Amino acid sequence: MILQANNIFKSYGKLEILKGVSVTVKKGEIVSIVGASGAGKSTLLHIIGTLDKPDRGTILIEGQDVFSLNEKQLSEFRNKHIGFVFQFHHLLPEFTALENVCIPGYIAGQDRQAVEARGMELLDILGVKHRAGHKPSAMSGGEQQRVSVARALINNPTLVLADEPSGNLDSENATALHQLFFDLRDKMQQTFIIVTHNEDLARISDRTIHMRDGLIY
Incomplete structure (x- = not known):
């Protein structure tokens, strides 16, 4: 298993968001997480992505207990092992497309030329x-x-x-983006966990996880 999330609890004040959630994901899987607003989907995704910490429970990514790492180690692990796609893109407006793409590679201290060559290759694969x-x-x-x-x-x-990821796109662009995830999985054996309200995407995913009131059902 690439991901093992075990018995994750999370509260904000007296509000319980996650009430003992466990999830496993295999390499090359495309998994959708669905449920009503407030079900805990984004909170779970943020904890899996190490952007937030659980009150209880463990997250293992490729066998590494991520929350046993110190802040510096965790930041390095996140940069190397986890990619994020958000609804509102979060591209930096003062940088070009290529520069935006390359930023995580620069942060990782990789060779600049190699990073930019890889960035151009990815922009080509993605049609931009x-x-x-x-x-x-x-x-x-x-x-x-x-x-x-x-x-x-x-x-x-x-x-x-x-x-x-497709929440801000029209139906044509949303369909194209969803197909892109499957193409990337086939070409690069990439693994995706996607929080979505899009029923079409959930239907074509390898597996759909349904959440309600902080639990998987």
Whole structure:
């Protein structure tokens, strides 16, 4: 198993968000997490991605108990092993598409030329190589989201975590993005965990996890 989340609890004040959630994911799986707003989906995704810590429970990624690491080690682990795709892209407006894609590689201390070559290769695979020199404001929503997927993949992560990745896209671009995830899985054996309200994406995923009131059912 690439991911083992064991008995995860999380509260904010007196509000219980996660009430003992366990999830396992295999390499190359595309898993959707669905449920009503407030079910705990994004909180679970953020904890799996080490952006937040559980009150109780463990997260193992490729056998590494991630919350046994200190802050510096955890930051390095996150940068190397986890890619993120968010609903609102989170591209830095002052940088070009290529520069945005390469930032995690630069942070990892990789060779600049190698990172930029890899960035161009990913933009090409994702169909937005012609936008490499453009800033986000000059790109469509669909193009920005493809750039954000390329950024998530730049360090060849163990897991790609996507939080409502098509929530801001029209139906045509959403369908294209969903197909892209499957193409990347087939080409690169990439593993995706996707929080989504999109029923079409959930239906075509390898597995769908249903959440309600902080529990999987």
